[in-house]
Amino acid sequence: MQHHHHDHSNQSGSAAEPDAPRTPKQEQEDATTDVTEVAPGILRTQLPISMPGLGHVNCYVLEDERGIAVVDPGLPGPESWDHLVDRLGRAGFAVADVHTVVVTHSHPDHFGGAMRLQHESGADIVTHESFRTIFDTSELDDDEDSEALDVNSPDDRAAAMERYFAQPSPWGGRRAGPSPEFMERMRTAGSMFTTPRPTQPLVDGQVIKLARREWVAMHTPGHTYDHLCLFDPEFGVMLTGDHVLPTITPHISGLTPNADPLAQFFDSLHRMNGVDGVSIALPAHGHPFEDLGGRAEHIIEHHEDRLDIIRTASHDLPNGTVGDFMRVLFRERSWGEMAESETYAHLEHLRELGEMQRSFDEGFAHYATVD
Numbered sequence: 001m002q003h004h005h006h007d008h009s010n011q012s013g014s015a016a017e018p019d020a021p022r023t024p025k026q027e028q029e030d031a032t033t034d035v036t037e038v039a040p041g042i043l044r045t046q047l048p049i050s051m052p053g054l055g056h057v058n059c060y061v062l063e064d065e066r067g068i069a070v071v072d073p074g075l076p077g078p079e080s081w082d083h084l085v086d087r088l089g090r091a092g093f094a095v096a097d098v099h100t101v102v103v104t105h106s107h108p109d110h111f112g113g114a115m116r117l118q119h120e121s122g123a124d125i126v127t128h129e130s131f132r133t134i135f136d137t138s139e140l141d142d143d144e145d146s147e148a149l150d151v152n153s154p155d156d157r158a159a160a161m162e163r164y165f166a167q168p169s170p171w172g173g174r175r176a177g178p179s180p181e182f183m184e185r186m187r188t189a190g191s192m193f194t195t196p197r198p199t200q201p202l203v204d205g206q207v208i209k210l211a212r213r214e215w216v217a218m219h220t221p222g223h224t225y226d227h228l229c230l231f232d233p234e235f236g237v238m239l240t241g242d243h244v245l246p247t248i249t250p251h252i253s254g255l256t257p258n259a260d261p262l263a264q265f266f267d268s269l270h271r272m273n274g275v276d277g278v279s280i281a282l283p284a285h286g287h288p289f290e291d292l293g294g295r296a297e298h299i300i301e302h303h304e305d306r307l308d309i310i311r312t313a314s315h316d317l318p319n320g321t322v323g324d325f326m327r328v329l330f331r332e333r334s335w336g337e338m339a340e341s342e343t344y345a346h347l348e349h350l351r352e353l354g355e356m357q358r359s360f361d362e363g364f365a366h367y368a369t370v371d
């Protein structure tokens, strides 16, 4: 799957470092059928996903007098759906109990089950107001009321994907496009791959009541522009989605309409560090953890280190392309569009800081240090 990615390759250093056997990361663990209460009225369940470096997505179940809200209900498709129904059953609930689906951001392992839940139980869909996937064809509908439902057909989605991947990357060169596995999943998932249309789009600071208490919406752009965290000040619970994960660093894509996604990510991480009274962080992958501020700082340092590697490398690569810098930043097994995209985000950040300048030669971006 090409657009949802976490970067697991860059935990320690550069491409020059030989591959050593690494301890499996907790985000890689296979999904279990366990149902664990991780905070009052909040249950952790896990749904299987199979992506590089990820073995499960946490689907949290938030209980209240009206039924339940679920957070990030897994991938599209019947297989994941069956697991979701199974986990809800183990927690003592049925699909009909779901009154709300929270989707932390626009990646398929997070939004996949949302539309079917809405369809079967009438659940509200809560996202940040900027929620938008690359499959979203809603800009094609001039008239929201007319054929809006048909626009999200498999053909339209395929066309949207083709348009998306037909564009050259902003740093030059051809896009790899989605994998055959991804296209197959999209085809077999059929209408379940429709883009969720949020019924409760939240803005930063807005309050929503779930699990018998009030949560504050925190817009945390970085991993995706539309990323949403929810904070419950009463019990100190933070739903962190993919913004802050316990042991891997979330992928930062350079492919965004925003000039400097890395700067936004830094801001969003600093915000995590600034929240008082966090007792537990509930990530979308991996185990719940306590030191949210410390983890956020660690991720900031990781990216600062990467920026330093680029600064140093730029002396040997006086007019390097994104690909040149990627080969310095990433191990060979990670080379590819994803690594290029993240490298591009770092180079553009240095350009925004005024440390590097960019020129184009035969369609490829080149970066040079500003003296």
Ligand SMILES: [Zn+2]
Binding pocket: 004, 005, 105, 107, 223, 242
């Ligand atoms: Zn994600």
Ligand SMILES: [Zn+2]
Binding pocket: 107, 109, 110, 242, 284, 285
């Ligand atoms: Zn994820």
